[in-house]
Amino acid sequence: MLWIPAGLALALVVLPVVGLLARTDYARLPELLTSSASLNALQLSLVTAVLSTVFCVLLGVPLAVVLARSRSRGVRVLRAVVLLPLVLPPVVGGLALLFLLGRNGFLGYLLDVTAGIRIPFTTAAVVIAQTFVAMPFLVVSLEGALRGAGDRYELVASTLGARPWTVFRRVTVPLLLPALGSGAVLSFARALGEFGATITFAGSLEGVTRTLPLEVYNQAEADVDSAVALALLLIVVAVLVIAVARPRAVEGRP
Amino acid sequence: MRLVLAGVLSVVLVVSACGGSDGSSDEGSGGGDGNRTLNVFAAASLTEAFGELEKQFEAEHDGVDVRLNLAGSSQLASQINEGAPADVFASANEKNMDKVVEAGGVEGQPETFATNKLTIAVPPGNPKGITSFADLAGDDLTVVVCASQVPCGSATEEVEQATGVTLSPASEEQDVKAVLTKVELGEADAGLVYVTDVTSAGDKVESVEFPEAEQAINDYPIAVLAEAGQSELAQQFYDLVLGRSGQEELSKVGFGTP
Incomplete structure (x- = not known):
């Protein structure tokens, strides 16, 4: 009974990728992938996605702990707000970032007049956009794990005299590692594929803001073969990351 | 129970997704006799001008629904070459029209109907x-x-x-x-x-x-497509764009005449 919908679900995910593989021009693949535009885009994508993942972890872990452990009523509202980037169309997210950090945005204007810093059209803007869309994945996986684990161990640790920071470091974080791993992988994957918010907020310029997904879109305008080759590269990178990190994280062995 | 529901849902999803892609051009809204749909694929820069022409054409042709698919010309050209149901293609440059011509998708010869700079x-x-x-x-x-x-x-x-x-x-x-x-x-x-x-x-x-x-100067070519489900209507729309009132609408928004 289960296998019919399960098979359909699998087909829906796998068949489009098979279609992509079938359309790839393998003879031209090496040439298409080693063009300087492709290599620049790949490098930029890897660097920004790694940075975004680091920011997601640094900022998302404390947020998840606060959300999971707090008993105040406002937290329910907060949780919905944190999920917002998940449901917002990425282009809307990009516009929202522009209205905050753009030259006429309230924070962006301040940065510009006080420090001469302009964020749009920079690599920093790419990282901000990616962190924005990827953060919920980390927070949601962590918060779920935290609630599942409960706070018994932490309570015991503090009754045994551990200070809050020690409890966090020695009890909470180790308990969280599996969820942290899978959350980080999800965030990385989401950051790697980020398109709409990036093109809206950061623009598209080779070597500065044109990540792999943007380069795929760009190439699709002129040379579909090249776009397909790049798409394949993006899939390979994503599959590698998931294959290396995800099983260990999911099975609970950090 | 929940599993069955999920199964039914995914079947419905897949079936409706398949149905959408080969949508023939007569799937009008009313379903009665004489309801016909004309699919016009036009470059995004034509949004305003073709929007006006759509109204005109629908007013002059009873029971005809003009559907504008507005996007970048190269996207439209790929969609047409991949078999999207289109009757007329208006491109923002010759290169993308040529892609469709080379694939044998155009009936007759494309004609330049506007210029832009x-x-x-x-x-x-x-x-x-x-x-x-x-x-x-x-x-x-x-x-x-x-x-x-x-x-x-x-x-x-x-x-x-x-x-x-x-x-x-x-x-x-x-x-x-x-x-x-x-x-x-x-x-x-x-x-x-x-x-x-x-x-x-x-x-x-x-x-x-x-x-x-x-x-x-950018030349905008228009053509009736070989796979057009409504080739007669397509020809009439083509004539409207190249005719006097079409040219008037185009010049109102700043297009040059070829």
Whole structure:
């Protein structure tokens, strides 16, 4: 009974990728992938996605702990707000970032007049956009794990005299590692594929803001073969990351 | 129970997804006799002009629903070549029309129905005082252009070559509307767009015209497609665009006559 919908679900995910593989021009693949535009885009994508993942972890872990452990009523509202980037169309997210950090945005204007810093059209803007869309994945996986684990161990640790920071470091974080791993992988994957918010907020310029997904879109305008080759590269990178990190994280062995 | 429901849902999803792709051109809304749908694939820059022509055509043809599919010309060309149901194709440049012609998708010969040229879009009041194309090369300006892969970007490159002025843009956008948005939002000091885009943006941007734009005039070709489900209606729409009232609508938004 289960296998019919399960098979359909699998087909829906796998068949489009098979279609992509079938359309790839393998003879031209090496040439298409080693063009300087492709290599620049790949490098930029890897660097920004790694940075975004680091920011997601640094900022998302404390947020998840606060959300999971707090008993105040406002937290329910907060949780919905944190999920917002998940449901917002990425282009809307990009516009929202522009209205905050753009030259006429309230924070962006301040940065510009006080420090001469302009964020749009920079690599920093790419990282901000990616962190924005990827953060919920980390927070949601962590918060779920935290609630599942409960706070018994932490309570015991503090009754045994551990200070809050020690409890966090020695009890909470180790308990969280599996969820942290899978959350980080999800965030990385989401950051790697980020398109709409990036093109809206950061623009598209080779070597500065044109990540792999943007380069795929760009190439699709002129040379579909090249776009397909790049798409394949993006899939390979994503599959590698998931294959290396995800099983260990999911099975609970950090 | 829940599993069965999930199964039914996924079947419905898959079936409806399949049904959508081969939608024939007579799946009108009313379902009665004489309800026909004309699928017009048109470049995004034609949004306003073709919107008016759609109304005109529907008023003159009872029971006909004109559906405009507005997107970048290269996207439209790929969609047509992949078998999307289209009756008429109006492209923003010849290159993308040629892609469809080469694939054997065009009935007869494409005809040029309009021309367009570049202009400099600046925020209202032109705060940076830009007066010429050469001004755009200034160091302290944030200039946004189209990527060279899209028609407005190749026109920009032609102008750069003709003038010997090299721009260092902050971003190379994927379509001309994205360039306009960056100027409208005040993120860019100037952007290179088409004359017609400035017309459609109203008072949110101002235009600084420059004579070198004449070096890169874009021709817009239109054609009836070989796979057209409504070839007679398609021909009539084609005639409307090339006819007097079509040309009037086009010139209202700033297009040139071929």
